[in-house]
Amino acid sequence: MLYSAEIFLIELIPANKMKSDSVHLEVTSLTDPGRVRALNEDAVAVDGESGFAVVADGMGGHRAGDVASRMALESVVERLRRQSRAPSPQRFAEQSIAAANFTVLSAARAKAEFKGMGTTLAMVFMHGQRAILAHVGDSRIYRLRKGSLELLTRDDTLLHDQLEQGLIGIEDAGDSHNRHMVTQALGIHEQITVHLHEEDVRRGDIYLLCTDGLNDLVDDKDIEVIIEALKTNLPLAAFHLVQLANDNGGYDNITVALIRVLNDAPTEIRPGWLSRLRNWMTS
Amino acid sequence: MAKLVLSHNGKVIDQYFLKKTSITIGRDKSNDIAIDDPLLSREHARIVSVGDDEIIEDLQSSNGTQINGRPLTRQILQHLDVIALGSHQLRYQSSRTASDADLERTIMIKALPRTTQSDADADAAILAIPVAHAARAKWPRGSVIVLKSPVSHSSGETIRLDEVVTTFGIPSEQLIVLTRRPQGVFVTHVEGKQFPSINGQTIGTTPYALRDGDLIEAAGYQLKFKLESPTEHA
Numbered sequence: 001m002l003y004s005a006e007i008f009l010i011e012l013i014p015a016n017k018m019k020s021d022s023v024h025l026e027v028t029s030l031t032d033p034g035r036v037r038a039l040n041e042d043a044v045a046v047d048g049e050s051g052f053a054v055v056a057d058g059m060g061g062h063r064a065g066d067v068a069s070r071m072a073l074e075s076v077v078e079r080l081r082r083q084s085r086a087p088s089p090q091r092f093a094e095q096s097i098a099a100a101n102f103t104v105l106s107a108a109r110a111k112a113e114f115k116g117m118g119t120t121l122a123m124v125f126m127h128g129q130r131a132i133l134a135h136v137g138d139s140r141i142y143r144l145r146k147g148s149l150e151l152l153t154r155d156d157t158l159l160h161d162q163l164e165q166g167l168i169g170i171e172d173a174g175d176s177h178n179r180h181m182v183t184q185a186l187g188i189h190e191q192i193t194v195h196l197h198e199e200d201v202r203r204g205d206i207y208l209l210c211t212d213g214l215n216d217l218v219d220d221k222d223i224e225v226i227i228e229a230l231k232t233n234l235p236l237a238a239f240h241l242v243q244l245a246n247d248n249g250g251y252d253n254i255t256v257a258l259i260r261v262l263n264d265a266p267t268e269i270r271p272g273w274l275s276r277l278r279n280w281m282t283s
Numbered sequence: 284m285a286k287l288v289l290s291h292n293g294k295v296i297d298q299y300f301l302k303k304t305s306i307t308i309g310r311d312k313s314n315d316i317a318i319d320d321p322l323l324s325r326e327h328a329r330i331v332s333v334g335d336d337e338i339i340e341d342l343q344s345s346n347g348t349q350i351n352g353r354p355l356t357r358q359i360l361q362h363l364d365v366i367a368l369g370s371h372q373l374r375y376q377s378s379r380t381a382s383d384a385d386l387e388r389t390i391m392i393k394a395l396p397r398t399t400q401s402d403a404d405a406d407a408a409i410l411a412i413p414v415a416h417a418a419r420a421k422w423p424r425g426s427v428i429v430l431k432s433p434v435s436h437s438s439g440e441t442i443r444l445d446e447v448v449t450t451f452g453i454p455s456e457q458l459i460v461l462t463r464r465p466q467g468v469f470v471t472h473v474e475g476k477q478f479p480s481i482n483g484q485t486i487g488t489t490p491y492a493l494r495d496g497d498l499i500e501a502a503g504y505q506l507k508f509k510l511e512s513p514t515e516h517a
Binding site for chain 1: 331333334335336338357358359361388389390391392393394395409410411412414419446447448449450454455458460462464465471473474
């Protein structure tokens with residue numbers, strides 16, 4: 001390949017034609033029960049128009065984990081579909097998760113069969129040229145930028161606490177029995193601590209949200225290789241991630257959500273315009 | 284509950300259940316497990332419980348501690364580990380093994396109390412915790428010989444398919460992916476107007492399981508697939 005059309009699109013579009021207040025997104029999601037469990041207790045939602053993705057991993061309560069994850073997800077999605085991000089994007093994220101926590105907790109207290117249910121939650125939404133990230137529990141948010149994958153969230157797990165406090169070394173993490181012990185979840189206590197984070201949005205960035213069924217079984221290196229290789233067919237990338245988790249054992253439910261920040265609105269890339277550009281380049 | 288079985292010269296002397304969150308082992312009577320052995324230091328080793336982990340640490344003893352024949356500094360105990368101190372042995376027995384954790388459901392647990400330092404670092408510290416399993420070593424390996432290439436590769440070149448995915452073509456135009464799986468290597472159409480063909484037959488968008496010697500034509504490439512026999516690597 002002699003040149004990349006994408007690079008020229010960025011450089012040659014006059015600045016006044018670029019929308020500064022919004023980004024164009026491509027989104028996809030996939031959830032799978034895995035190869036061991038009969039029930040899928042994960043939940044996922046993506047929306048390219050409103051610019052968000054949410055994943056949740058339910059647990060506990062006699063088979064009510066799926067109730068908790070769906071309840072929390074619906075609560076958060078309902079708020080994300082409103083246009084307002086008031087009072088501020090970060091406060092909005094915090095309040096959305098607090099409201100979801102209250103919803104799950106109330107249900108858990110009201111019905112005996114829901115007692116003890118809870119859920120993790122990770123979400124990303126776009127606000128102008130910023131991405132707002134929020135999470136509780138061990139569901140993760142990664143970003144692929146310029147071919148390299150970066151983990152942007154801190155797991156709320158006992159294993160993470162052990163490592164952080166130097167009780168064990170990172171090389172011993174695979175020997176731990178505490179991998180599945182989360183220290184925070186929605187629906188358990190009235191008070192929760194939400195991890196909040198804000199990132200600048202760059203064209204070409206790809207955000208991955210996933211439940212531990214993916215990152216417990218698939219190396220970060222392989223996640224990076226798959227997303228980078230298949231980023232132009234996002235649903236196929238999601239399919240490959242889930243397939244690899246299953247090929248590696250599929251011990252847990254697997255859920256992935258992907259957001260790709262497009263170089264520009266897809267409708268604005270006209271073949272005629274591109275070929276004129278090429279002719280100009282080669283003449 | 285996990286327990287430690289103390290033995291000397293192959294003879295069982297005593298057993299201790301790990302009920303406390305911190306247990307010390309040594310020559311002094313003040314230890315939770317006091318062993319009368321002149322080769323032991325007064326405070327020789329310690330076991331700390333965190334969640335379902337029992338972490339054993341040598342307390343910089345004069346003669347050291349060995350675990351399964353290797354010098355111990357600190358590590359997470361696993362079912363049937365053998366700890367050697369002086370002329371004594373402790374055998375760790377637990378009802379749980381690390382591989383059980385795979386099948387376990389997520390549960391809630393209280394966070395460790397934060398130290399001042401970890402509090403300050405709370406949101407800065409993002410640790411990429413490695414996966415529990417390294418798989419793939421036994422998965423079939425494949426390679427392709429480039430017979431024809433539109434650009435970057437030269438004819439006759441062999442490309443190994445060691446990664447989980449390897450693509451051929453131009454992103455956003457015409458692209459295929461070769462996927463390494465436990466069952467073998469698969470070829471799938473990624474994008475573009477033309478679908479790949481195998482031995483002259485088009486495969487559409489369905490993944491195709493490659494056989495040794497298959498000819499792949501896609502994205503301007505002609506590739507001959509070679510499957511390395513898994514038995515060579517077993």
